[in-house]
Amino acid sequence: MPTILGLTNEKSPHAGRGNSPHVSSSTTMGSNARLDTISKRNHAAAREMETLLWRALCDEPETLREYLAxxxxxxxxxxxxDGSSEPLSKDTRPGVVDVLQAAAAGRKLAGFRIHGQPLVVEVDLMAVALVYKISLFRQGRKGQQEIVASASSTWRQTAGADWLLVAFHVQYADEEEEEEEEEER
Structure with a gap:
């Protein structure tokens, strides 16, 4: 019998036929890990949305609006x-959408790499925040340039189950500090 969350406790109609595993909505996001709690699904969705955001910035800047609240x-x-650290919103000039689309179209990112697993925390039942370190790659006159940054995002889920970005903070990582720590080890 299906529940409110769409999960079921009924056996698969294919149960007992060969090695066909029972598949339910609790196994998702391209892995075999069971996402059998709201928390696990939220964490997986947050990581997936963050990847989709950066892919849009690199490959399809016109799709960015889909991800923004x-x-x-x-x-x-x-x-x-201008490399400004000024806070942006829909009411500032330029606005969030203007900056993201202009940057993605003008200074095209060649790629990105998220270092390790982003740390995720649930802000609420339908909101999550992530923090992580990222490398962004740009093709320049002297070849490919790597920019290392720290990033933080907050996502909110809508009643229609879509995730929307509500806060985005990216800052250059302090590479000198990291090099000093590595030398001390």
Whole structure:
């Protein structure tokens, strides 16, 4: 019998026929890991949405609006036209959408790599926040340039189950500090 969350406790109609595993909505996100709690699904969705956001920034800047809440706020000197760390919103000039689309179209990112697993925390039943370190790659006159940054995002789930970005903060990582720590080890 299906539940409110769409999960079922009924046996698969294919049960007992060969090695066909029982498949339910609790196994998702491209892995065999059971996402059998709301928390696990939220954590997996947050990581997936973050990847989709960066892919859009690199490959399809015109799709960025799909991921942004109408009230999204941002600080991102890596993408701001003048390297500004000024907070942006829908009411600022330029606005969040303007900066993201101009940066993605103008100073095209060649790729990105998220270092390790982003740390995820549930803000609420339908909201999550992530923090992580990322490398962004740009093709320049001297070849490919790597920019290492720290990033933080907050996502909110809508009643229609879509995840929307509500806050985005990216800042250059302090590489000198990391090099000093490695030398001390």
């Amino acid at each position: 109408h009230d999204c706020i941002m600080i991102n000197p890596l993408l701001a036209p």
